[in-house]
Amino acid sequence: MEKLRKYSQYLIFLIGLLLLTAPYILSQYGLYVLQRGMQTSIVVLGLVMLTGFSGMLSLASAALMAVGGYSYYILLKYIAISPWLAVILSIVITVVIGTLLAFPSFRLSGAFLTVTTIGFAEIIRILILNLEPITGGAYGTSDFPRLVANTSHLQILMTITIVFLAIAVRRIGDSRIGLAFKAIRQDHIAAEVMGVDVKRAKTVVYALYSLFAGISGVFFATLTGYLSPDSFTTAESITPLLMVVMGMNSPVGAILSALGLTWLPEVLRFLLTSRLMVFSLILLVYIRLSSVKPKWLIQLNNMIDTKILKKNTESI
């Protein structure tokens, strides 16, 4: 594990290289599934910081992606600015809206916070559903130009983004603010006593998370060319959360589990309608077995935790 962590930076580049070759190997459909996986892995990377580092669950990922995607659409449709400017603006809008979620997090934790994020997500989804003149309502909308029409070019852009963001997450994890996030997860009172500005750290982690969700949302819009409230239900926020758990809170794990879990329902497609049932059952069994026959997962967590402690004591 120690070694793996040391080389994780190279591992990220290796994954990036493999992803770059994908358009020449995979079929058109395979590439689409892969790109959906890559797009999901961006929001999962954000969740690695929020859930993995700071220990706050969020079921608002899909809603924030919707904010990103729909802002992109609205900016292009009604203001008709350049797509690249629209991308930046829609990410900014997502960050502003997502950071609002930090306010309940100051006083809430655990299930309370999670239900609050669902409430927030449902409000956004219902607003999109009902503000039909602007968003197209339940019919969805597809009349907007894609950011990059060529899928191989899009693949290059997404790969660069993912490699960049994964390295960023890894470096944030080791930085001062990242250690503050981890301190909050372990004991937020102790963290505050040690001089961590808990409110600031929580605001920052929510801003970062919504930044990632916004990027993911814009890519979603570009990739599918179709936006509808049905794509952003709370159920859609669940899978990123499961990916973080399976990815064991590391950026590399997050990317791999996002790609793997996006691909899994495609593999299970022969099961027809029971596909999602089997998929969720596998996840449930995984969670149950990995927690109660704990050996490797708990050992792994302990290893990461003791390592942080060691690092802290060394720096003192």
Added chain:
Amino acid sequence: MKNVLSIQLFIQLLINGFATGTLYALPALGLSLIWNATGAFNFAQGDLLTLGGYMMYTFYFLLDLPYPLAFTLAVVTMGIVGALLSKLYFYPMFIHKINPHITLIGTVALSVFLQNLALVIWGSTPVTYLNPFGIKPLTVSGIYIMPHVIWYIAIVAVLVTALQYFLRGTIIGTAMRAVAQNSTASWLMGIQNDRMISLTFVMSTAIAAVSGILISPIITLSPTMGGTIGVKVMASALIGGLGNFKGALIGGVLVGVAEAVFSAFFDPAYKEVFVFGLLLIFMIFRPGGIYKINITEKA
């Protein structure tokens, strides 16, 4: 209808909201019971409610059993489901002191599983059956009330009184509360924690099922229905104060009435926005809910 505000209309709204609210209150009560007993938060409560509704649809409509028998069968089946959940998932997670976050994520996966289980068994087409309580509204001095509304309030009132008696007045109920308060101490006092926790889950699932059974004739059943109702149930539990018996009831009724009044005076399309907005306001300004509880204790 929107412009004519008479006192009768208002009372009618309150009564209808109250009846819907009691249906939110039951599963919310189940959430509170589980929270007290194991510190786990069950995200699948809304889907257990849906499953209860589908059981009733199967027993009452498809198998054509008499109403009371179908009701009992559906509740018993769901009780068994609750016992299985406790045995296979929640109790091992509890006894090994697994991080509540992980348990929470597991219940989220469980919610997806139950939704798709209903989809596989009963199909995606929404189903409904004729309201067994009658469809002819009663008129009392200008107030129109559907008979099911009165039945709901009566059934829930009886159930809640019985539950309260069970928890406060019987030895098993006292043992259940003891486990909830301090599981180590109750173990030392000779209480079998695993059985008590199983029983808590049986009760929680059964009362969620009652709610699903009652709600099934008035709204169409669909596999995904548990999603929205589930969030409203969670909102009720949190607004009332999670872990509090009275809180769950008052939270549920508050959500039901708020929803009914808002739909009548403003746009029904935004009623969920209003309820969840209420939840957000509560969580920001009074995180413990109406009956303030110590949320840092178990969260």
